[in-house]
Amino acid sequence: MNLKRRQKYLQIALNSTPFEAREIIAQLPFSGRILIEAGTPLIKIYGKRAISEIKYGIREGTYIVADTKCADLASREVEVAADAGAQAVTCLGVAPVETVDRFIEECQKNGVDSMVDMMNVDDPVSVLKELKNPPDIVVLHRGVDEREFSKEKQIPFYQINQIKDNFDVLVSVAGGDTIDEVQRAVFNGADIVVAWKAFYQSTAETAKLAEEFLKEIR
């Protein structure tokens, strides 16, 4: 695995355009604890170019997550993302077991971290139990549409330790938009907290969140 255990990370998801992505990256403090994510919309609109463009704009060695949300044809997708320069790739937890297994296997072969995104999965532990090998990272996630239309849906924080008790994996939690939310996730045992930049936010705010994270959370 390319990440250290017992270290806390902040993952910044970039979703609009490669141009804006570079703008945000330029303002972020440099740290091994800040991970950069090429978001799904960015990849679907710009293709793997989005990943390589982000890579081009940042310092050597920065950890890039390609949020491809693989659902089928795992070997091809991992190859494309790894080739473009990603250190981690995501797969959907709702995908067929065969796909998730192949995905994890291919990630190992390509030397990238495997992330399984548990969006719309009620019981992540039961999904993990069916796999041949657990992934490196499990992502607990509420979708953007879900949060917008059903505000009562919350990330089940109790699942973090449930997963960690059963498997030797890191847990990533999506949805840390303010430092309080990030702290809450970390307090509940998350290793990685994913932050989005909402379209109404300025890039400076995202940079500020990253700085606060580095200062407050060790």
Add this chain to the structure above:
Amino acid sequence: MLDRKQKYLQIAFNRTLEEIAVMINSLPLSSRIIIEAGYPLIKTYGTHAISTIKTLWEQRILGYGLGTVEAPEMKPFQLYKAGYGSPLLDLLLKSIEKRKIENPKREFSEKKEIALTPYIVADLKCMDRAFTEVEAAASAGASAATCLGLAPLETIDEFIKRCEEIGIDSMLDMMNIEYPFEILGKLKKPPKIVMLHRGVDEGENREKEIPYQEIERIKSVYEDVLIAVAGGETIQEVITGAFNDADIIVVWRLFNENPEKITSLCNEFLKEIK
């Protein structure tokens, strides 16, 4: 946009854009062909893949890329190192040839309709942010887009709604769903097309079958819904799909692994699924 009384052949393209250009120039210009910008293709090139395919087709109609382009340098593309090779396909083509010789009188008088603009499906497999994804696909020139049946209900509802507003067909991909019927029942509105799907990775698991019995079941309740089946690749499976009343048959492996035979494959398949 699609004619209810027709049966369609949907071909998913997954090679490089340069190779796809050659393949599109070899396609029969039938209005019964649906072109799918495959999921890996979109991940590799983004929505640019959709607009390129559209341009290629239109250029052909206008006469820029006339005729079949020879593609001697294209090597067969293999997804996995072992297992699937072309011997099987050659056998299939041979049997087709043989049948032609055996039944020389079997003529197919097909009324040929040329499609002036291609019907392109963007295989987005949308899982979240339906609004943004539909918008991106439509603006690139897609006529339909796909959403995963496994996505949160909020996403599917938003997806179908946005597709309708923007004027493209919504396709709901039921991959890895045992009872598609249940999902449809929970939606505010059914999609235009339901796709019954056995994933490629799943396909290696021989026990998993396309649930053909669901086709009639879905059609009996949702009269306006068209059914697509994906995951069957041999001509026999394609015939089975059409026989079970699927409106759209999705294929990819044969076509992507044998780009040089694409014209004959297309014609053969189109005849079989009439």
